[in-house]
Amino acid sequence: MPGVYAEVRDTGRTWRGASGVADVATGRPVTPDMRHRVGSVTKTFTAAAVMQQVERGRIGLDAPIGDYLPELVPGERGRKITVRMLLNHTSGIPDYLPYAFPSLQGFPSLPDMSTKSLDDNRFTEFRPAELIEMGLTAPPVGEPGGPTGVYSNTNYLLLGQLLEHVTGTTAEKYITRNVIERAGLRHTEFPTGPRIKGPHSRLYEAFYGLIDPPRDYSVYNMSWVGPSAALVSTMEDLNRFYAKLLDGKIVNPSSLAQMQRTLPVFRGLDGTTIEYGLGLHRVDIEGCGTFWGHDGSAWGAGTLSLTRADGKRQMSVAVNLQRWNKPDSSGNPQPHPIDGALERLYGQAMCGDANAQGESGSQTSKR
Numbered sequence: 001m002p003g004v005y006a007e008v009r010d011t012g013r014t015w016r017g018a019s020g021v022a023d024v025a026t027g028r029p030v031t032p033d034m035r036h037r038v039g040s041v042t043k044t045f046t047a048a049a050v051m052q053q054v055e056r057g058r059i060g061l062d063a064p065i066g067d068y069l070p071e072l073v074p075g076e077r078g079r080k081i082t083v084r085m086l087l088n089h090t091s092g093i094p095d096y097l098p099y100a101f102p103s104l105q106g107f108p109s110l111p112d113m114s115t116k117s118l119d120d121n122r123f124t125e126f127r128p129a130e131l132i133e134m135g136l137t138a139p140p141v142g143e144p145g146g147p148t149g150v151y152s153n154t155n156y157l158l159l160g161q162l163l164e165h166v167t168g169t170t171a172e173k174y175i176t177r178n179v180i181e182r183a184g185l186r187h188t189e190f191p192t193g194p195r196i197k198g199p200h201s202r203l204y205e206a207f208y209g210l211i212d213p214p215r216d217y218s219v220y221n222m223s224w225v226g227p228s229a230a231l232v233s234t235m236e237d238l239n240r241f242y243a244k245l246l247d248g249k250i251v252n253p254s255s256l257a258q259m260q261r262t263l264p265v266f267r268g269l270d271g272t273t274i275e276y277g278l279g280l281h282r283v284d285i286e287g288c289g290t291f292w293g294h295d296g297s298a299w300g301a302g303t304l305s306l307t308r309a310d311g312k313r314q315m316s317v318a319v320n321l322q323r324w325n326k327p328d329s330s331g332n333p334q335p336h337p338i339d340g341a342l343e344r345l346y347g348q349a350m351c352g353d354a355n356a357q358g359e360s361g362s363q364t365s366k367r
Contacts, residue, residue, distance in 0.1 A: 001338050002320050003030035003201055007235040008349045009243075009314040016236070022201035022320065035187055035200045035232050036318040037222070038303040039296025042231040043156050047087055047279020048245060049175045050159055051255040058166040059083055061258065065158060068165050072132055072158065080144040086159050087278035089149035089265045092142040096134035096154050100126065100224055108271070110331045115207050118217065118299060123194060126223040128157050149265035149276060153228040160227035171227040183244045188233040194221045196232055201320040203300025208333045209326035217299035229296060235305075235316035242293055242307040243314060260292065269297075281306075288351035289313075297322055306350060315349040317342075 003020035016032035053059040059068070065086060066078020073081060085091040098105045101121060106112030135154030142150055160171035167174045172190040180188050187198065196218060204214035222230035233241075244250050251259070258278055265276035275282040283291040283306055291313075293306035305316040319342070325333035 001324070001341075002204060004317065004319050004345070005030045005032045005034055005036075005201075005235060006315065006317040006345070006349065007032060007239055009239050011312045020320075024202070024204070030201050030320065031199065033187075033199065033234055033236065034318070035196055035198045035234055036303060036320075037196065037203065037218075037296075037298040037301040038231050038233045038238065038305075038318075039225075039229045039298045039301060040153075041233070041238060041294045041296040041303050041305055042225075042227065042229045044245070044279045044294045045175050045179050045231060045241070046156055046159055046163070046171065046227045047259060048179050048250050049163055049171070050083065050087065051251045051259065051278070052178055053163065053166055054083075055252055055255055059162065061087075065162065068162050069158065072129065072161060073136065077136070077144070082145070083159075083162065084278070085144055086155040086162075088261075088263060088276055089151050089155055090142070090145055090263070091152070091155055092140045092144050092146065092150070093135050093152055093154045093158075094138045094141045094150070095152040095268070096131045096138070096157075097224075099134035099138060100131055107269070108331070110208055110210060110327050110333075113210075115205075115210050118205065118207075121221075121224065122217070122219070123221050124224070125221060128161055128226055131224070132157050132161070147263065148273075149263060151265050151267040151269075151274075151276075153225060156228035157226060163227070172230075175227065179250060180241075182250060183237075183241045185233070185237040185241060188231060188237045188241070190227075190230055191222050191232055194219050200232075201318075203298070204321045205300040205323065206321060206326075207323045214300070214321055214324075218301075220299060222298070225298070229298060235318055238303070238305040238316040239307070239314040242305060243311055246292060246307055246309070246311050285347075285351060291350060304346065306346075308350070313350060315346065317345065317349070 005018035008015045018030045018032045022028045022030045062082045064079045081091045101117040103114045103117040163171040202216040203218040205217050206214040262275040262277045262282045290309045291306040296303040302319040307314045
C-alpha cells in the first residue's frame with residue numbers, strides 16, 4: 001500500500017494520521033488533509049438530497065420512477081420501480097459499468113478480461129442518459145422490490161436525473177448547495193474536470209494483478225459515475241458530514257429513520273453482501289456497537305467512513321491503491337496482508353481504547 005491517511009474522532013477529541021507516499025516515483029509523503037476521490041460515499045450525499053425533496057413533497061418515496069422520468073424508465077418497469085427501490089438497490093436494474101467499460105465484461109474471470117477500457121475512457125465525457133440506457137437494456141438482476149438488493153450505480157444515476165427533474169438544476173449543483181454547504185464542508189466538491197483540485201495523492205489501480213506495476217488514475221473524467229460516485233472530499237469533511245447527517249442536521253429525523261431501514265444487498269465487484277438502507281451501510285461490530293456510513297472505490301482510490309450510532313466515535317480512512325489482491329492459478333483473488341492490516345486499523349480506530357489511540361496518533365503523525 002503506497003499511502004494511507006485517516007481521521008478518527010472520539011467524544012470531542014480528534015486524531016489525524018498519515019503514512020506512506022502520495023507518489024511512488026518521487027517519494028512525496030501523504031498527509032492527513034489530502035483531497036481524495038471518495039467513490040460511492042457520494043451515494044449518501046445523493047440519498048440525503050433526495051430525502052430533502054421527499055420532505056418538501058416534491059418526491060414520493062414509494063412513487064413509481066416512471067411518474068417522474070417516463071422517457072428514461074418507460075412502461076411496466078417505470079410503474080413497478082419506486083424511488084425507494086433505487087435508493088436501496090432493489091430495483092432489479094443492473095450496473096452499467098461492464099457495458100461502459102466493455103473490456104471488464106469477463107469479470108470475475110480475470111483471464112477473460114483486460115483493463116484496456118480504463119485507459120480508453122480516461123477522458124471520455126459520458127452522458128447520464130447513455131449510461132442509464134446501458135443498465136436498462138442489460139438483463140435484469142432481480143424483480144423490483146425483492147427481499148435482497150443488487151448494488152448498481154445505474155440506480156443512483158437515475159436518482160441524479162430525478163433530482164434534476166424536480167429541482168430544475170443539476171444534481172451536482174443541488175447537492176452542493178443543500179447538502180455539502182449545509183454541512184459546512186470546505187473541501188468537498190464534484191470535479192469539474194479530470195484533475196483533483198488542491199493537495200492530493202496519485203491513485204494507483206492494480207485490478208487484481210492485471211496492472212503490474214499499478215498505474216496512476218488520479219487524472220480521470222468522472223462523468224462515468226457522476227452523482228453515484230464522483231465526489232472529491234477529505235477525511236475531515238467526511239466525518240463532519242456523517243456527524244451532521246446522523247444528528248438530524250441534513251435531513252429530518254423521520255427521513256433519517258427511513259435511510260436506516262436496511263436489507264441485504266449483494267455487491268458483484270467484491271462478492272460481498274452488506275446491510276444497506278437508503279444510501280447508508282449498517283455495520284455491527286460485536287462489543288463495539290452499530291456504525292453507519294459508506295465505503296467507496298474509484299480507479300486507484302479507496303475510502304471507508306463510519307460513525308457510531310451515538311455519534312461519539314467516527315473514522316474516515318483513505319488508501320491510494322485499489323484491488324491489490326492477486327489471483328491464484330484459477331483466477332480467484334487471494335487474501336493479502338494489506339487486508340489484515342486494514343482490518344486491524346479499522347478495529348483500532350472504531351473500537352480501540354483511548355490510550356492506544358493517543359500513542360498510535362503521536363507516532364503516525366510524525367511520519
